[in-house]
Amino acid sequence: FCKTFDREYQPGTPEYESRRAVFNNNAKQVEKLNAAADGHEYSLDMSPFADLTPTEFQQKVLMPPKAAPKHGHSYMQAPRGPLAWDWTEKGAVTSVKDQGYVGSCWAFSTVGVLEGQRFIKHGILESLSAEQLLECDGTSDPTREYADCGE
Structure with missing residues (x-):
């Protein structure tokens, strides 16, 4: 895991042992869920987040929840x-x-939409660069927590 996902935990340290235990627990969960999904069209695998607990994943990767708007919407049928x-x-x-x-979720979702629309309209499927959008965004600061996603 450390080599595959470029982690630098020092063997024998408490952090290494803790991360190893979290990884092993997550690996067991993946194996259990894959066994239960037998016959379904998906399977799970380990990811760069496999050394995080659910709480750590929520704190480091997910955005904090926001309150729902207080006004209602009407929709056409x-x-x-x-x-x-x-x-x-x-x-x-x-x-x-x-x-x-x-x-940078806004940049990744934007290029995903553009890729799909270009394919639908012109029949051309090409992977576009979210990084180019981020480089042109003067308000983006990748050193901030959550950078500019949702703000």
């Missing part, structure tokens, strides 16, 4: 669409990108 639609089956989705710990 739309015609009923199909029960399921999978753009990956249509070839309109590029491979998964990793934003890491930087709160």
